[in-house]
Amino acid sequence: MLADSPGRQRGVGLLPALFVMVVGAVIGAALLQLVAGGSQVSGLQISELRARAAAAAGLEWARYRIDRSNACAAGTLNPAAGSLTGFVVTVGCVQTVHDDGGTPRTVYALSAFAQYAQFGAADYVSAREARTLVR
Numbered sequence: 001m002l003a004d005s006p007g008r009q010r011g012v013g014l015l016p017a018l019f020v021m022v023v024g025a026v027i028g029a030a031l032l033q034l035v036a037g038g039s040q041v042s043g044l045q046i047s048e049l050r051a052r053a054a055a056a057a058g059l060e061w062a063r064y065r066i067d068r069s070n071a072c073a074a075g076t077l078n079p080a081a082g083s084l085t086g087f088v089v090t091v092g093c094v095q096t097v098h099d100d101g102g103t104p105r106t107v108y109a110l111s112a113f114a115q116y117a118q119f120g121a122a123d124y125v126s127a128r129e130a131r132t133l134v135r
Helices: 014-069
Strands: 076-077 085-098 103-116 125-134
Touching: 014 076, 014 085, 014 103, 014 125
Parallel strands: none
Antiparallel strands: 076 085, 085 103, 103 125
16 A cells, blocks of 8 residues: 655645636636726716717707797707717707786797717717797
8 A cells, every 4th residue: 555655745736726716817807897898888878978968058059049039949050179079969949829827928849869970880879858948
């Protein structure tokens, strides 16, 4: 019978160490994927906020035009500065007059649709906002 010699026990710790290294690498790769995916989602959230800001800017433009001329303002805006560059904003307006106890009230139903790129493109984003003004 052979007695256990110190030479035969060499490398016994190698297998568990290798296992720990492989598991650590797999966990590290999974965390890297999560972080990369999170930054992509964050970029999409920023794009959505920009689209909402562009639509809100369209509504403010329509309100400004109504305040200056008391007429419905509709049209297309192409912001050319700042973080809204590249967006196309389509503004709509419907004007109606209603009787409020003998006082005529003009109601403006405003809508704005902002979009960046064409539908189906990888960087496409859009937002729609609406507001009602009574004068």
